[in-house]
Amino acid sequence: MMPYRFTSRRMSRRFLLSGAALAASSLALQACVAATPTAAPTAVPAKPADKPSDKPVTAPAAAGPAQPATRALVRIAIGGQNPNSGQLELAKTFMEKKPNVSVEYQGYQSTDHGDFYGKVLTTLASGQQIDCIGVCTEGTFLWAGKDVLIPLDDYVKRDRQVLQEYFDDVSPNLIRPMYYQGKLYELPWGYNSQTIYYNKKMWAEAGLKRNEKWTQNDFLDAVTKLNKGTGTEATAGRVFGWSTGRSNRFWGISIPWMFANSSDLLAPDWKTSTANDPKNVEAMQFMQDLIHKHKVALGPGAIDEQNFFGSGKLAMFGSGRHGLRAVLNTGFKKDDFDIIYWPGWKQQRHQFGTCGWSNMKQAKDHDLIWEFNRHSITKESVTSINHHQQGTSTPARRSVAHDPKLHEDGPENFKVYYNSLDFAEGSDAIPAPAEFADIERIWLKYQGLILANETTAKEGLDNTHKEFAEVLKNAKGGKLAYGSKLPGISS
């Protein structure tokens, strides 16, 4: 293209630079065109990588007879950069059953559920194929409401006999939040309910005795006795009785107290707001007083409360089994800590969130994804994915959750995790309607203000109720109330 006539044997500098610019432009254009990643159907030994990777991770191929030339591909979106060994094991065992199937995980490094769902949605919008996504309570109604999942009722009906053993092994409370508008969208493999971790030595020194049916007043008495020092600076010897939460978040900070006080932010069907219920005001006032009046609690902030607990500066904090690994990583052993039920107030109901594998509407082979869904809830799979080496949740199956082998590192009273579901009437999932993103945003705003003592509990909840009402004005609700039958499952 260069309209130069060589008048000497040497290439001119101008020609050289022009050529380089052309070459760079071509390369840049090529890179833009080739941006779409392609799946890798061939099996690659997949281990959790040391460095982050954008490429999907293909689980190791199953040993067995020679693979056919073409393999069906199942792409699964998961939170976290890389699949953990439990998820890899799940894929491996599935591929052993189905030699003509390749399972691929696409990891999304995320800060929370909302962040994860946002990233997956962006991937879907770009045209990438995702067949299955691990969805927890925070996203079930969102995804089902947006009509991107298929209901599983027909599959459950067809395979009822095989699944009966599963339904007998799982608390109906865990399955109920997986229904949206009367249709079932997931079968849970794991969950977390908010319990209380406590330092055994500090309890003994404070003269506290374990009482499963302890009350909110017993709790206040306990944190007051456990608290050492006044003021708020972290000086030597200062021990906080309680931590409100490691950050201002929706799960596990104020909702458990509202539940215990026989209330909730939303009505049982998640269609209307009950935020300014006087019982909620009472619950938030209690939390505000713990921090600012009694001065026995850490406010929500940028601390890792498990590490604080492990270093002996915090006597108690609330968490599900997802807090266990961090506590053990601080060096705590089974004899150093234990868990107990959330205190009762007007009730002793517990708050939880549950997770399952979905069946995406855009999946090419729904039957195959259902096979994966079913495989993920077998006793072996639930054991594997909740194995204590990387367990961040409680197994949805009671038999697995109560297996002592899963809790060799503690806590001693590990059965509290599962029994919290049925310990008292009313234990239920966190309120997570299809409008969860807005509900969470609004509540975090006012929860933060209340706990920072910048607004009264009443004013904060009145404002919350006003904004909730605006967001929910066209809400469809669709949550099954506690205790109601499970359509297609309960006889």
Next chain:
Amino acid sequence: MLSHQLPNAAPPQTVSHGATLRSLRFQEALTAYVFLVPVFVGYALFVAGPLLFSLGLSLFEWDILRPPEFVGTANFERLLGDNTVHRSFQNTLVFVVCLVGLNAIIALALVALMQRPMWTALSYFYRSVYFLPVITSTASIAIVWAFLFHFELGIINYYLGRLGIEPVRWLQSSQWALWSIVIASVWKSVGFDFVIFLAGVQNIPRHLYEAAAIDGANGWQQFWKITLPMLTPTVFFAVVVGTIWALQVFDQPYIMTQGGPGDASRTVVLKLYEESFRALRFGYGSAIALALFAVIMVVTAVQFRSSGRWVHYQ
């Protein structure tokens, strides 16, 4: 040795003088365009294209999963009545004024200090130290500052306590949340202004200072009457660029406060991120983005317009 001197060389062709000139000009222009093509392509793909897409998207409601639904100006009408968006703009403008102002003042003060005689090695050391935060990831800095600002555990409150000052709820109070972000951001970005001001000072003719010294001007007078006026073009650049960056602040409020408590530290980009990627209202998020774009344009235009009064190029 010229081609016509080589044995068997082709005889030089004769063309008209005008045709040769036109051909040369065409070749030069073509070469220039070839060099510009990568920039044009990059601009079209990553700036103009997305801008036009966003402009169009602001007229729709789109949750990524379903086809966009045309809503006309409904997103802009909503924006006008959305108190959270108004508060976000207010917070962002306060942040910009504080950050840009403090950066300029602190950087100028540092430059004035650097004018004193010192070892060359020490001079290079200071430049590196102040520039290090500029090249460090904003997210890392935000995480560390969040720990420094922690009410119970932060080292800032610890030393305030040692001085007999009540601990401050840096990230947990509406009064201090935005200031906490300003402080962390100034720490991160003041080095940029410092380095470019320092470079600007190198270009001030030395004879001006000599003449001023002969006339009896002291150090402060020289700084005020020579250094500062001669540095105004550089300051103008720093202010314009700093303002554009600051209007788009996201990392620090996202990591340190999540916009709270309440909406006390919620900035415009954080708000549009929440509307787009959390609430799945990409149309409304695009409308907010366009409003921010308009604000940046207006602010930059005002800055350029007013520069004639205080920027001295000679």
